[in-house]
Amino acid sequence: MLARIGEFRAVHLAQLDKRARKIDWGAVLRADVPVKVEATCRRSKIYHAGAATQRIARAITEELGAPEGGEGAVRVMARIEDDLVTLSVDTSGAPLHRRGHSPATGKAPLRETLAALFLRRCGYDGSEPVLDPMCGAGTFPIEAAEIARGLAPGRARRFAFEDLATFDPEAWQAMRAIPSPRDTALRFHGFDRDAGAVRMAADNAARAGVAGCTAFACQPISALTRPEGPPGLVMVNPPYGARIGNRKALFGLYGSLGEVLMREMRGWRVGLVTSDGGLARATGLPFLPAEAPVAHGGLKVTLWRTDPL
Ligand SMILES: C[S@@+](CC[C@H](N)C(=O)[O-])C[C@H]1O[C@@H](n2cnc3c(N)ncnc32)[C@H](O)[C@@H]1O
Numbered sequence: 001m002l003a004r005i006g007e008f009r010a011v012h013l014a015q016l017d018k019r020a021r022k023i024d025w026g027a028v029l030r031a032d033v034p035v036k037v038e039a040t041c042r043r044s045k046i047y048h049a050g051a052a053t054q055r056i057a058r059a060i061t062e063e064l065g066a067p068e069g070g071e072g073a074v075r076v077m078a079r080i081e082d083d084l085v086t087l088s089v090d091t092s093g094a095p096l097h098r099r100g101h102s103p104a105t106g107k108a109p110l111r112e113t114l115a116a117l118f119l120r121r122c123g124y125d126g127s128e129p130v131l132d133p134m135c136g137a138g139t140f141p142i143e144a145a146e147i148a149r150g151l152a153p154g155r156a157r158r159f160a161f162e163d164l165a166t167f168d169p170e171a172w173q174a175m176r177a178i179p180s181p182r183d184t185a186l187r188f189h190g191f192d193r194d195a196g197a198v199r200m201a202a203d204n205a206a207r208a209g210v211a212g213c214t215a216f217a218c219q220p221i222s223a224l225t226r227p228e229g230p231p232g233l234v235m236v237n238p239p240y241g242a243r244i245g246n247r248k249a250l251f252g253l254y255g256s257l258g259e260v261l262m263r264e265m266r267g268w269r270v271g272l273v274t275s276d277g278g279l280a281r282a283t284g285l286p287f288l289p290a291e292a293p294v295a296h297g298g299l300k301v302t303l304w305r306t307d308p309l
Contacts (some may be wrong), residue, residue: 001096002077002088003028003161010085011045013055019085020059026165028089029074031065033163036073041080052080056087074163093160110237110273114296115139116153118303119235121291122271126150128186128232131268133221133257135190138201138214140235145188145210149181156207184213189227193220221253224260231267231308240275240299251282258283262309270306275299285309 006023010016029035037060039052046052056078061068075090096113119140124130126148132140146153155176161167188210190201198218205214238257239250261270262285272287274280275296280287286306293300 001090001092003091004086004088005076006087008085009083010080011083013046013048013051016046016052016085017055017059020056020087021063023059023063023087025060025064025066028165029060029064029066029076030163030165034067034070034073035060035064035076036069037076037078039078039080042082044080044083046080046083049080052078072163074160089160089164091159091161091164093158096154109137110139111296112139112143112153114273114294114301115143115235116147117294118271118273119144119147119233121303122233122235122269122305124233126184129188129227129229130233130235131189131191131227131265132235132237133191133224133260134236134238135192135201135216136194136197136237138190138204138216140237141188141190141201141214141216142205142208142210144233144235145184145186145205145213146208148184148186148188149210149213151181151209152176181209186213186232187227187229188214190214190216191219191221191224192216193218221257221260224264226264226266226268231265232269234261234265234268234270235273236270237273237301238279240279240301247276247279250276250279254279254282255284258285261285265309267308269308270304272304273301274304275301277302280304 005028008019010019037053037057039049039056041047041049041052057068060066077088077090079086124144124147130141130144135141192198195218198216201216205211238254270285272280287304288306291303293302
């Protein structure tokens, strides 16, 4: 997430240098934290991004005294467009989907932020069980368990804003302290035919602090049986051709998935995520009108939802 810190016009490098020095860098950056500048230029008289980067970096190091680059540097982004220089600071650091507890990922992992988005779009509020019959590294069951337990996303990670001059450690501590985790009697199930994926999912759940309410097992979709307890939500992100496997073979897999869900999961809703509408329809599931696609890993993926089967 970028926070805007200043804006000015500049038509040549000397002007960029002079105006960059007028920015109150000390209001945002700390003199003891290294800074890394990244500039881009479009439709501007200043067209050399490298030279622009160097001028702004020098302005910061000389005016503020902060060292340049290196491990843990705060990133300052300069976008120069139509001769307008817009300066922002990166408040996140590592991308937000890196929640700090799931370094183990399978072949085609779903970003945690997207898994959370799709769960919410299915109306998920933490009050029902979730099952993923092709769970890979376990992203859906783990996100759902975290929502059910009221665990804040990103609680295990650092954010770049903690290194800014504006950071208020007490306010942040108070925000992190609430809400406290709730217990849940619900179970969050994940299955995959790949034993390695199942091990990863279990490790990730342990790291996320939801091992107690999640259950992972190595099992193909053909062996799926309905878990005991109330109905809930099946979330699934089957393989899709452009990433793994070949599309023809996948039609059979999606067809079997649809059949087994219709047979075993009556009363449960389904949310299926795929880049391929033809494959989604091959399940034969009674999908509601499709949602708008979302960019993911160079593809566009779509959430297909059903009412209770
Ligand atoms: C796109 S990945 C799912 C990624 C997962 N959402 C995550 O975030 O890690 C698809 C998964 O389906 C699994 N799979 C493929 N065919 C299967 C089958 N017949 N039964 C069970 N799992 C299967 C693969 O092993 C793979 O882990």
